[in-house]
Amino acid sequence: MATAVIDVPRFDPRGESLLDDPYATFAQYREADPVHWGHPSMRNLDGSWYVFRYEDNAEVLNNTAAFANDPATVGREAAIPEPFRPMQSIFQRWLGGRDGMDHRQLRLVLGKAFTPRRIGELRPRIDAITEKLIADAVARGDGGFDIVRDLAFQLPMAIVGDALGVKEADWHHFLHWSEDMSTAIEKTSDPEAGAAGGHAMQNMVDYFTDLVARRRAEPVDDLLTAMITEADDQGKPMSERDVIAIATELGFAGHETVTAAIGKSIVGMMADRARWIELGTLADAGLDKAIDELLRWTCPVQRQRWRWVTNDVELGGKQLERGQAVVSILAAANRDPAHFPDPDRIDFHRTGGRHMTFGLGNHFCLGHQLARYELRCALGSLARQFPDMQLAADPDEIPWKRDFGKPAPMALPVRF
Numbered sequence: 001m002a003t004a005v006i007d008v009p010r011f012d013p014r015g016e017s018l019l020d021d022p023y024a025t026f027a028q029y030r031e032a033d034p035v036h037w038g039h040p041s042m043r044n045l046d047g048s049w050y051v052f053r054y055e056d057n058a059e060v061l062n063n064t065a066a067f068a069n070d071p072a073t074v075g076r077e078a079a080i081p082e083p084f085r086p087m088q089s090i091f092q093r094w095l096g097g098r099d100g101m102d103h104r105q106l107r108l109v110l111g112k113a114f115t116p117r118r119i120g121e122l123r124p125r126i127d128a129i130t131e132k133l134i135a136d137a138v139a140r141g142d143g144g145f146d147i148v149r150d151l152a153f154q155l156p157m158a159i160v161g162d163a164l165g166v167k168e169a170d171w172h173h174f175l176h177w178s179e180d181m182s183t184a185i186e187k188t189s190d191p192e193a194g195a196a197g198g199h200a201m202q203n204m205v206d207y208f209t210d211l212v213a214r215r216r217a218e219p220v221d222d223l224l225t226a227m228i229t230e231a232d233d234q235g236k237p238m239s240e241r242d243v244i245a246i247a248t249e250l251g252f253a254g255h256e257t258v259t260a261a262i263g264k265s266i267v268g269m270m271a272d273r274a275r276w277i278e279l280g281t282l283a284d285a286g287l288d289k290a291i292d293e294l295l296r297w298t299c300p301v302q303r304q305r306w307r308w309v310t311n312d313v314e315l316g317g318k319q320l321e322r323g324q325a326v327v328s329i330l331a332a333a334n335r336d337p338a339h340f341p342d343p344d345r346i347d348f349h350r351t352g353g354r355h356m357t358f359g360l361g362n363h364f365c366l367g368h369q370l371a372r373y374e375l376r377c378a379l380g381s382l383a384r385q386f387p388d389m390q391l392a393a394d395p396d397e398i399p400w401k402r403d404f405g406k407p408a409p410m411a412l413p414v415r416f
Contacts (some may be wrong), residue, residue, distance in 0.1 A: 003294075011038030011050050013303075014186075018404050023344065026052055026332035035316030041306050041327050044079045048306065048325040049318070054336035054356075056316045057328045060307060061360040067307040067326055068099050068365070071311050074308045074323045083234035086198025087181065090205060090307060093245035096305055096363060100274065101363065109230045118223070120214050122159060123373060130377045131159050134385065140188035144392050144415035148263050150281060151382075152412070156374055163223035163248055163254075165211050177204050178252050186405055201248065208247040212240060223250075226249035254367065258374050260408035265379055267398070267409060268297060268346055275346045280383035282348070290348040291376045296355035297346050299331040302405050304359065319361040330356045386416040 008029055017025045030052035041048040051057050061065050070092060071077050080088055091097060098106060133154055137145035145151075157171050166174060177200035184190075184197020212228060219225045227243045269276040282290050306325045313320050320326065333356045335343040340353050358365035365371070371380050382389065391398075392413035399410040 001234045008032045008036075011036050011341050013039065013041055013048075013050070014404050018302075019400065019402060019407060020291055022331060023168070023335055026329060026335065030332055030336060035318045041188075041325055042079060042084075042146070043081050045325055048327055049309075049315075049320060050327050051315070051330050052332040052336075053316065054339040055332040057330065057333040057356060057358055059315060060326055060328050061304075061356070061363070064099065066310055066313050068105075068310050069097050069307055070099050070303070071306075071308055073099050074310055076308055076323050076325075079325070081091070081189040081194070083194025084184060084197070086194060086404055087184055087201045090201055090245050090248055091185070093242060094249040095246065095366070096249075106246075107362070107366070109227060110227070110246065110366055114223075114370075118226070119369050119373070122162070122370065125162065126155070126159060126374055126377050129155055130381050134381060144413060147266050147382075147412040147414055148259065148409055149411065151378060152259045152262035155262075155378055156255035156371075159370065159374060160250060160254035164208070165215065165220070165222055165224050166207075166251065167189070170207070173207070174251055174255070175392065176200070178256055181252055182256070182403060182406060186403055197335040204248045204251055205244055208244045210252070212243060212247075214333050222399075249278070250367070256299040256406065260406060261295060261298045261371070262301065262378050263409040263412050264298035265294045265375070266382075266412060266414070267395065268294070269383075269387075270414075271395070272346055275348065276383060276389070277380065277387055278348060280387050282380070286348070287376060287380055288372075289350075291372055291379065292355070293346060293348050293350055294375065294379070295357045295372070296334045296350075296353075297342070299334045299355075299357050300406060300408065301357070302329065302331040302407065304330060328356075330359070386414075388416050389416045391415075 011029055015025065031052070032206055034051070035056055036046050036050045036052065038050045039047060051060055068074060071079055095103065095107060097109070130151070133151050137150040153175070154171075157174065158168070160166065161171065163170060180193075180196040181204075182201035184193045184200075187193040208224075211224065215225050215228055219228075224243075224247060225245065228240075269279065279287075283317040304327065306327055309320045309322050309324045309326060311322050335338070337343050340350065340355075354360075358371075360366040392415040398412060401408050401410055
């Protein structure tokens with residue numbers, strides 16, 4: 001193992017400081033040891049590489065030949081802890097777990113389902129849902145509401161529900177299943193978390209297996225039916241197993257990230273009220289640019305799932321060996337001052353620099369347009385209607401998810 005002498009302790013991906021202020025910790029490692037051999041991301045490993053600089057993260061995300069997503073690509077299946085294996089068979093079939101031609105073929109098929117036309121057709125629905133959710137919250141007449149409960153969760157879940165055929169009465173199941181799956185991903189070696197995550201994953205698989213059967217019998221114009229149609233095409237470019245796996249991925253990630261981005265954006269702008277006031281004045285391209293900056297600043301998914309070194313390679317002056325795990329710290333890349341001057345400040349007029357919130361390269365998030373519009377609609381509408389909105393609780397009293405990879409407010413009361 002080739003490592004350099006450094007003046008920082010081994011990075012702990014579950015260090016308590018990451019729940020309080022991860023950016024101070026990220027900055028420390030980005031400066032002192034940007035490609036760092038830290039504590040293992042999974043118990044069965046000797047350690048893992050953590051990447052903190054923008055340029056090094058770009059190399060990891062873009063170079064799919066050198067950094068694979070599937071541990072089987074480098075013969076490291078055994079590195080996956082036993083408690084996580086109930087989730088692994090489906091988790092690895094998500095787009096983020098695919099490599100090579102397998103990934104390219106599936107992404108091509110999904111691209112036909114995630115067409116600009118289909119996303120454009122959703123916009124009026126997103127507008128209507130947003131305005132109704134806000135109006136309903138205001139109508140309760142208590143001079144405020146909970147951003148997370150009343151808007152940030154319900155909006156993306158409604159859109160995911162429309163796309164996949166999930167009924168509103170079942171949303172609470174997806175909330176609990178997603179929480180259990182997220183905990184299992186975060187705590188891959190924890191038997192209790194693994195069992196709960198595996199149970200949640202199986203429940204979601206069963207739900208979509210039944211729904212796929214019903215869509216075959218009675219097709220409708222939604223994303224799930226579009227995926228089934230692709231699966232049934234001559235040549236079968238997408239198996240039913242893949243349809244169900246991708247549906248679980250969308251059911252899990254399609255609402256969590258947007259919910260977190262809305263909540264974290266509000267927290268940031270309530271601490272910088274000039275930006276909140278400014279946001280309410282923006283429209284069209286100016287509003288799009290502001291939302292892009294908020295996506296950079298919030299980075300709902302702080303780090304990606306592990307990747308695996310396919311052959312010995314140099315990265316940032318360090319020698320990485322085949323079979324070692326590499327974790328891309330997206331949030332650290334998004335706050336790299338070499339790429340984003342004064343990175344901790346929200347700046348709606350920032351020029352240059354492409355953030356990594358949706359990844360880079362072949363695995364760039366297919367749902368980014370939908371997520372952007374949901375965020376634009378929710379935050380833009382709130383800022384226009386309630387320029388005097390304030391937090392109804394001390395910032396230190398806001399409850400946050402104890403999730404090292406996806407920290408976010410669990411409740412966010414505001415008054416206006």
